[in-house]
Amino acid sequence: xxxxxxxxxxxxxxxxxxNDVTLIPLRVLIDDKEGDDxxxxxxxxxxxxxxxxxxxxxxxxxxxxxxxxxxxxxxxGEDGLYIAFSSELSGTYNTAVMMKDQVKExxxxxxxxxxxxxxxxxxxxxxxxxxxxxxxxxxxxxTIERKIRDMANRMEHLFTVEDLDYLAKGGxxxxxxxxxxxxxxxxxxxxxxxxxxxxxxKHRGRKKVFRxxxxxxxERGVELSKQTIAISHGDDESAAxxxxxxxxxxxxxxxxxxxxxxxxxxxxxxxxTIAIFFLNKYN
Numbered sequence: 001x002x003x004x005x006x007x008x009x010x011x012x013x014x015x016x017x018x019n020d021v022t023l024i025p026l027r028v029l030i031d032d033k034e035g036d037d038x039x040x041x042x043x044x045x046x047x048x049x050x051x052x053x054x055x056x057x058x059x060x061x062x063x064x065x066x067x068x069x070x071x072x073x074x075x076x077g078e079d080g081l082y083i084a085f086s087s088e089l090s091g092t093y094n095t096a097v098m099m100k101d102q103v104k105e106x107x108x109x110x111x112x113x114x115x116x117x118x119x120x121x122x123x124x125x126x127x128x129x130x131x132x133x134x135x136x137x138x139x140x141x142x143t144i145e146r147k148i149r150d151m152a153n154r155m156e157h158l159f160t161v162e163d164l165d166y167l168a169k170g171g172x173x174x175x176x177x178x179x180x181x182x183x184x185x186x187x188x189x190x191x192x193x194x195x196x197x198x199x200x201x202k203h204r205g206r207k208k209v210f211r212x213x214x215x216x217x218x219e220r221g222v223e224l225s226k227q228t229i230a231i232s233h234g235d236d237e238s239a240a241x242x243x244x245x246x247x248x249x250x251x252x253x254x255x256x257x258x259x260x261x262x263x264x265x266x267x268x269x270x271x272x273t274i275a276i277f278f279l280n281k282y283n
Contacts, residue, residue, distance in 0.1 A: 001079045001081065001135050001144075002020075002022060002073060002078050002079070003021045003083070003128065003132060004022045004082040005022075005023065005082070005084075005124070006024040006026060006084060006085050007023065007024070007036075007038045007085075007263075008026060008084075008085025008120060008121070008264060009083070009122070009125040009128050010259060010260075010261055010265060011129075012038075013038050015129075016038075023038060025037045025038055025040075026059065026060060026061055026092065027058060027061070028040075028058050028264055029057045029058070030054060031054065037263045037264040043262050043263040043266045046267050047235040047266060050267075050271055051271055056263070060091040060095055061092045061095065062095075063095050066099035067099045070100055071107070073110065073112060074112075079111045079112075079113075079140075079141040080110075080113065081112075081115070083115050083117055083124060083128050084114065085117065086118045086120050087116045087118070088118065088195035089120055089195065089197070093114065093116045100114060113141055116195070117152045117155075118192070119157070119192065119195075120157060120197075121157070121232045121275055121277070122230035122231070122259060123155045123192065125259075125277075127151055127152055130147065130148065131144050131148055134147060154279045154280050155277060155278075156191065156192075156220050157275060158190075158191055158213045158275065158277075159190055160187050160188060160189055160206070161269055161270060161272065161273045162271060163270055185204055185205055186202045186203070187203050187204070187206055188201070189201040189202070189209050206239070210243055211246075213243070213274075213276055217247070217250075217276065217278060218251075220280045220281065221251070221279065221280060224253055225252050225253055226254055227253050227254060227279055228254055228255040228257060229253045229257070229276065229277065229278050230258075231243055231244055231247075231257070231258045231274070231275065231277075232258075232277075233260055234266055234273035234274075235260060235261075235266075235272075236272050237258070239272070239274050240258050243276065247276070261273060
């Protein structure tokens with residue numbers, strides 16, 4: 001069985017290489033330089049460009065890439081599972097569906113499962129890692145699909161950004177939310193609801209917003225001591241490690257993974273973003 005994931009999962013290049021997962025890269029444009037997320041454009045380059053007043057742009061994975069990838073899968077006769085970045089934040093999933101339909105017209109026996117995760121960054125990445133674990137344990141594609149869909153429905157995203165203007169310019173949150181977030185060192189706290197980014201609270205200063213994130217983890221999480229928690233950051237490793245220490249002290253989780261946000265998501269979230277991902281109590 002083959003597993004596919006796009007770069008909206010914010011997993012490092014080494015993960016794809018070491019775990020036999022096929023990467024579907026989103027595209028990133030900085031000035032006149034365009035390239036594939038993870039492969040051609042480094043996220044540090046994106047964050048530095050934003051700090052210098054530039055506005056990177058992104059686009060979904062190309063239809064041609066999906067068509068050729070699905071065609072190769074169909075001809076191989078293998079089962080396939082694609083875990084996609086939220087369709088509310090990118091057109092990538094819908095393009096994958098269209099190209100699957102085209103390929104299936106010629107290769108009717110193709111068995112490819114497409115999952116719209118409604119998750120972003122390492123929220124999606126944790127799903128991919130679980131799919132790999134289940135595949136390596138010998139589970140079939142339908143069993144893995146059921147597990148991943150359930151896990152996706154329970155995935156919590158809590159995050160704060162340095163400047164909501166980045167998200168507003170990309171159409172990810174309203175301009176009104178961005179305006180109020182910039183006043184008086186107010187730091188927004190957001191989550192993901194139905195696959196979309198939703199501001200839920202505002203706090204003055206990062207220390208307060210970090211403490212509130214831990215409080216919400218306690219309220220929403222289930223058996224956090226048995227979970228792998230993920231933290232992604234916008235080129236601010238020191239803040240990510242500060243939050244990691246807070247999580248470890250409070251919950252003693254099985255593991256806490258920290259990764260830098262990729263260039264596609266980073267183009268919209270901007271430098272200084274801190275995000276936490278874990279599973280909630282609800283089915």
